Amino acid sequence: MVIRYGTVTRSTGSWYEVLFENGDIWSCRVKGKFRLEGMRTTNPIAVGDRVGIEEDEEGDENTGRITELVARTNYVLRQSPRKKHEVHILAANVDLAILVTTIVEPMLKQGLIDRFLLSTEPYDIPTAIVFNKADLYSEHDLMVYAALEDIYTSIGYTVLLVSAEKGHGIEELRDMIKDKTTLIGGQSGVGKSSLLNAVAPELAARVGGLSYRSGKGVHTTTFAEMHPLPFGGSLIDTPGIKTLGFNFLKETEVTDNFREFFALSQNCRFNNCLHREEPGCAVKKAVDAGEASELRYINYLTILQEVEDQNYWEIHRDV
Ligand SMILES: Nc1nc2c(ncn2[C@@H]2O[C@H](COP(=O)(O)OP(=O)(O)O)[C@@H](O)[C@H]2O)c(=O)[nH]1
Ligand SMILES: [Mg+2]
Ligand SMILES: [Zn+2]
Structure with a gap:
């Protein structure tokens, strides 16, 4: 009982x-x-x-x-790194997901933003992209940032430029996560721990860059972990992202979860259009006209191909 x-x-x-x-x-x-x-x-x-x-x-x-x-109200899945045909439930009941990234140190990994968004979009989990290390950006890096900010805000995602080092944007970040259950992810080295410490220094001992066990070296997160926030809400810290694969999605799920392409697809000639070379494709037309992001489109095609190449039935069979 x-x-x-x-x-x-x-x-x-x-x-x-x-x-x-x-x-x-x-x-x-x-x-x-x-x-x-x-x-x-x-x-x-x-x-x-x-x-x-x-x-x-x-x-x-x-x-x-x-x-x-x-x-569950929702959940976020990851392809299991060890068992190719299994999925790992990374977290459940999430109010907000944040991808922490940067343009430099480490260099922005092409495609990672769109892959992260594809992992939160199936349940419409509000998602923000936080660019850290603003203090290191050259004028050119800032132009890259501005272009990305434009792409992602225009399709309804929140984008924030911050510096954990200089304390820029920390107040906004705190407001964003207050009273919510927030999943936070990113490549290792982007400054996720530094940002958490800037937002809630009280958490430093638990999620800090320095291991509280050995007193030296980096405390690496191998499992997701939830930490209550002192000002309300909680953070789910997740292991550093190396790559994000999608063995658990069908082609149509990839298509439906690039949100702006999904909206445009109402006007494709075929209702099962995958937006490749099909005649009368409204997505391709919008990309060619510069009305939809070519970068997103390229990443979409790459992921779609990956999903097509993997044996979908390996994991979607009744077990
Ligand atoms: N210049 C600069 N360095 C930063 C910033 N945030 C983090 N770092 C540095 O980036 C490195 C990785 O940070 P860390 O928080 O451990 O990254 P994590 O692996 O994502 O948790 C450390 O050397 C930090 O001092 C920032 O805003 N500006
Ligand atoms: Mg860390
Ligand atoms: Zn189409």
Whole structure:
């Protein structure tokens, strides 16, 4: 019998850390089967999940069993890095997703922004792109930033230019995440930890660049972890992104989740148009006329091809 409900803040494979409203934290195991319709997942329960807990059979203090999963409002999936045909539920019940990136140090990885957006768009999770290290941008870098800002704000995403080093834009960032459950991701080295520390210095010990365990070196995040924010809301810190693959999407899901192309597709001649070389394609026409982003279109075609090349049925079979 479920005795209380809480939120999963951390998981390390077989154990789940569950936070209750009164601040209690329990270590819990999963009892029973939780499945994502038609997919093979590496984890049944994810950070951000609301779960019902039963007491441990042994009656140990602060441990319990997860026996109920409250219906998710949304979730973000990642292709499992180890098991090619499985997906990992990165986080659930997210109000906002933020991609932290930069133009320099490390150099902006072409395609990464659109891949991140493709991972949050299926559930319409509001998503922001935060460009950090503004203090390092040359005049040319600032022009690149302005072009990207234009592309993404024009299709409804929030774009912010900040510097963790100089404290620029930190107030805006704080306002953006206050009282929300925010998933934050990015390549390693973009300054994610520095930004978290600038926004909430109280979190420094937990998510700081310096490991609090060894006192030296970088504390690398290998699992998503939820941290309550001192000013309201919580942050879900996620492992550094190397690449984002989409073995869990069908072609049409790629097509439907490039939002501006989806809007334009109402005017394509064929209703199953994939916007390649089909005659009467409204997306191709808009790109050619400079009314839709060519950069987005190129990234779209690349991802579409990837998805087509992988064996979709490998993971979408009933298991
Ligand atoms: N110049 C500059 N350096 C920054 C800024 N933010 C972070 N860094 C540096 O970038 C490096 C990586 O930062 P870190 O926060 O560990 O990145 P993470 O891997 O994304 O968590 C560190 O050497 C930081 O000092 C910034 O706004 N400006
Ligand atoms: Mg970090
Ligand atoms: Zn089309």
